[in-house]
Amino acid sequence: MNVANLSIKEIRERLEILDEVPKDFLQYLKEDKRKGVQALVRQVEAVLARQEQLARQWTEMTEYERMLRSKGHVHVFGIDEVGRGPLAGPVVAGAVCLPEDFYLPGLNDSKKLPAATREAFYEVIMRDALAVGIGIVDARRIDEINILAATKEAMRLAIDNAGMMPDACLLDAVQLSGLACEQVPIIGGDGKSVSIAAASIVAKVTRDKMMAEYAAQYPQYGFDKNAGYGTAEHVAAIARFGPTPLHRMTFAGVKEQA
Structure with a gap:
């Protein structure tokens, strides 16, 4: 393949539609001396390195699952x-x-x-x-x-x-x-x-959605931003407005301000 006959735009468009960049195509690009093509090569190599890193991480994070399935x-x-x-x-x-x-x-x-x-x-x-x-x-x-x-x-x-x-x-x-x-x-x-x-x-997603809904009921406490955690603004709101039915009365940050 003679990528020299392709414009940088055409090369970029080909790369965008490929699920996987063939090694020979990447080698052709590396041999192309145009600065724009070399910039594309660096982008492709960064993506490939990230994919390899994520694949290694996946292998490491499935070790326990594979161990249990082997049993x-x-x-x-x-x-x-x-x-x-x-x-x-x-x-x-x-x-x-x-x-x-x-x-x-x-x-x-x-x-x-x-x-x-x-x-x-x-x-x-x-x-x-x-x-x-x-x-x-x-x-x-x-x-x-x-x-x-x-x-x-x-x-x-x-x-x-x-x-x-x-x-x-x-x-x-x-x-x-x-x-x-x-x-x-x-x-x-x-x-x-x-x-x-x-x-x-x-x-996490389930709880965050719940806290966002609670924020509409109790807008003073900023539940959509703090998710119920004891930020300075949240603690100040408890001191000013008192606890809601959502507050944990046995937790120090509530008992001290209630």
Whole structure:
């Protein structure tokens, strides 16, 4: 192929429609001395390097899933929660069972992803997962039983609401009593397992939507911006307006200002 006969615009258009850049085509581009073509080569190589890095990350983050499937476990659930630390709102857990051939490069701990990426990944997970369950425990229940117990209750609810019983569960740090399947608690699991990462995204997007809805009911507290966490503005609003039914009365930031 003589890419010298192609304009830089034509080369760019060809690259845009290719799902994968053939190695021989990339080599032809490298041999083209035009500065514009060399700029395109650098862009392509950066994309390829990023794809390779994400593929390696995916392999690393599916190690636990592959280990459990090698033991005969078909329905491997990832379990995670969001909302342990806020002064207001529920704790929300997600339970997700991904197909063995699922591939979503870049899937990671929800806290490490921009909101737009989280929401896009959420749509893919909800569409392609074998099962998704969500568990929600509100502020009153958190006050009644404490946040750790409420977190575990939300996780059990998420499993129960998935519509499928797990053969094995990967959990972010905690272990659940009375669960009749193998459990693998992983510290920092939402950054080490794609199943837990998927659960963290489902939980995070679900809770953020809830807090945005609560912001319309209680606009003084900025729930759409702080998600119930104890920002200076949020604490000041509690001191000025008092706590809402969404606030956790046993949490220090609320008790001190209420």
